[in-house]
Amino acid sequence: MSDSAFHRPPLVLRILAHVIAYGIALTMLVPFLWMVLTSLKTDIEAGQPPTLATLLPQHGWQWDNYRAAMSGGRLGHFYWMSITVAAVTTVLAVTHNAMAGYAFAKLRFSGKRIAFWLTLVTMMLPIQVFFIFAYVICSWIGYVDNFQALVVPFLASGFGVFYMRQAISSVPDDLLDAARIDGMGEFDIVWMVVRPIVWPSISALGIFSFVNSWNSFFWPLIVIDSIEKKTLPLAIADLANNMYFSAWPQTMAAGTILVLPLVIVFFIAQRAFVRGVAMTGMKE
Amino acid sequence: MGRRNGTAWAFIAFPLAILAVFVLIPTVVGLSLSLFQWSGGPLWTQADGWRLPVWVGLDNLTRMASDPRIGAGLRNTLIFVVASVPPTVLIAFALAVLLDAEWFRGRALIRTMVFMPTIVSIVAIGFVWRWVLDDQAGLLNWILSLVGVTDPPRWLVEGWWPLTWIIIVAVWRGIGFCVVLYLAALQAVPKSLYEAAALDGAHRFQVIRHITWPMVRPMTAFLLITGVIGSLQVFDLVFIMTGRTETLRTTVLNLEIYRNFTYGSYGYAAAIGVLIFALTAIVTAGQLAWFGRGGAR
Numbered sequence: 001m002s003d004s005a006f007h008r009p010p011l012v013l014r015i016l017a018h019v020i021a022y023g024i025a026l027t028m029l030v031p032f033l034w035m036v037l038t039s040l041k042t043d044i045e046a047g048q049p050p051t052l053a054t055l056l057p058q059h060g061w062q063w064d065n066y067r068a069a070m071s072g073g074r075l076g077h078f079y080w081m082s083i084t085v086a087a088v089t090t091v092l093a094v095t096h097n098a099m100a101g102y103a104f105a106k107l108r109f110s111g112k113r114i115a116f117w118l119t120l121v122t123m124m125l126p127i128q129v130f131f132i133f134a135y136v137i138c139s140w141i142g143y144v145d146n147f148q149a150l151v152v153p154f155l156a157s158g159f160g161v162f163y164m165r166q167a168i169s170s171v172p173d174d175l176l177d178a179a180r181i182d183g184m185g186e187f188d189i190v191w192m193v194v195r196p197i198v199w200p201s202i203s204a205l206g207i208f209s210f211v212n213s214w215n216s217f218f219w220p221l222i223v224i225d226s227i228e229k230k231t232l233p234l235a236i237a238d239l240a241n242n243m244y245f246s247a248w249p250q251t252m253a254a255g256t257i258l259v260l261p262l263v264i265v266f267f268i269a270q271r272a273f274v275r276g277v278a279m280t281g282m283k284e
Numbered sequence: 285m286g287r288r289n290g291t292a293w294a295f296i297a298f299p300l301a302i303l304a305v306f307v308l309i310p311t312v313v314g315l316s317l318s319l320f321q322w323s324g325g326p327l328w329t330q331a332d333g334w335r336l337p338v339w340v341g342l343d344n345l346t347r348m349a350s351d352p353r354i355g356a357g358l359r360n361t362l363i364f365v366v367a368s369v370p371p372t373v374l375i376a377f378a379l380a381v382l383l384d385a386e387w388f389r390g391r392a393l394i395r396t397m398v399f400m401p402t403i404v405s406i407v408a409i410g411f412v413w414r415w416v417l418d419d420q421a422g423l424l425n426w427i428l429s430l431v432g433v434t435d436p437p438r439w440l441v442e443g444w445w446p447l448t449w450i451i452i453v454a455v456w457r458g459i460g461f462c463v464v465l466y467l468a469a470l471q472a473v474p475k476s477l478y479e480a481a482a483l484d485g486a487h488r489f490q491v492i493r494h495i496t497w498p499m500v501r502p503m504t505a506f507l508l509i510t511g512v513i514g515s516l517q518v519f520d521l522v523f524i525m526t527g528r529t530e531t532l533r534t535t536v537l538n539l540e541i542y543r544n545f546t547y548g549s550y551g552y553a554a555a556i557g558v559l560i561f562a563l564t565a566i567v568t569a570g571q572l573a574w575f576g577r578g579g580a581r
């Protein structure tokens with residue numbers, strides 16, 4: 001509450017408020033700190049009930065756990081899978097969504113209403129209803145257990161198109177008309193006039209797409225069978241289930257490896273990131 | 285400007301095709317499949333000839349009504365929704381109001397910290413919490429032992445504790461997202477309202493109750509509706525945290541869809557999907573009515 005009009009509450013209340021807020025925030029952080037600390041312990045150390053003295057690794061920091069997780073679980077391979085899928089999906093999806101968004105925002109054409117309505121409808125359909133036949137279609141065209149199944153269905157999204165349409169709507173029409181009078185084609189207009197103006201929205205949608213792709217679990221679980229082609233979350237889920245109880249440090253190392261890229265991107269591009277994830281607030 | 289059919293359709297053709305092939309058509313077929321028995325595969329092969337879905341009418345529905353796993357899944361899903369969504373939204377509102385106060389120090393830091401679980405893969409979250417709740421070496425039992433609890437239950441095995449912890453973790457994970465959206469909504473509340481209330485001698489909590497809360501009501505409606513829709517579809521968290529033990533105390537509808545799908549019972553899985561779809565529609569309509577027309581805008 002922005003309450004310049006109010007007197008500050010008494011000191012006790014202010015302290016209490018800080019304690020509560022920082023307390024909640026701390027519970028968000030502690031499990032991850034615990035994950036990182038565990039990942040640096042020996043198996044025996046990690047398996048013992050913790051005490052204050054053994055919170056930190058006692059027998060040297062076991063960076064080998066990371067090596068073991070990377071080589072034993074061949075996480076390098078899965079990393080590459082996940083990064084490729086997420087990067088290809090993000091770049092192509094944002095491009096397609098932006099172009100469709102431009103058409104819906106700025107062009108007049110036959111069939112616009114029905115096309116836009118169909119696009120919006122896709123945002124409201126739960127995956128539980130459509131994944132079965134989407135899987136069947138993928139199996140018919142040979143996508144199952146293939147890279148394509150992780151990429152092609154995500155090359156456009158109703159939400160992405162809608163979001164880009166909203167962003168591009170704010171670009172002044174005069175600017176586009178001026179470009180047309182100068183003889184620019186529609187594609188050049190999108191690339192050279194619209195893109196720079198809506199870049200914050202594009203980067204937010206890009207981060208949103210990347211996070212979704214990187215973290216997606218259900219669909220890859222459905223369409224990928226062979227170990228070779230799994231994405232990082234699936235591979236780590238397998239790995240962790242296999243070594244459950246036996247090697248928590250490696251599991252936690254794998255978890256840290258999984259989380260690290262997004263956390264790094266998060267801290268570098270926090271503003272775009274928060275906007276990207278918070279933009280789902282515009283879905284309605 | 286005249287019509288630009290060629291260019292416009294060149295821009296939207298591919299996205300529309302993707303949505304049609306992977307979402308729209310599968311939805312229509314998926315809803316219909318609930319009336320058939322089918323296990324996928326090609327419709328026609330040289331060796332076997334035609335292998336079409338078999339019409340069973342409402343058989344899948346009657347089978348669901350007497351299937352204890354569906355009953356349990358429905359019950360657990362509803363418990364999950366009711367016990368996780370309102371607390372998430374309420375805690376987030378309280379936290380956002382605190383963070384928004386002028387005298388609050390470290391708003392950006394707290395926002396960053398509570399947002400962390402939102403970006404972290406549910407796989408990592410599931411395993412971290414399994415480890416925190418571990419019987420032998422878990423962090424939670426150690427903390428409990430410090431305050432004198434010496435004989436804690438086996439959190440992820442005993443009775444209703446697994447579902448309870450799944451709910452707690454869901455709340456824990458969901459708060460950050462709601463806080464960020466609430467902070468944005470709070471920015472939009474006109475300062476003059478607070479000033480007027482102060483002049484009228486309103487108490488701080490009265491202001492929160494009678495000005496702040498009603499002013500962010502559209503955001504609350506949005507968070508509750510999207511929260512409920514998302515929670516009806518809960519899957520990953522249960523899948524990871526229970527280590528696929530699939531007991532009647534933790535199974536949820538979506539897990540039953542997945543199970544039946546992997547067994548090749550596509551029609552039955554589709555029927556459960558229709559149940560989730562219907563629940564989603566009913567709850568959304570109900571909430572929209574509750575918040576008044578246009579309340580979610």
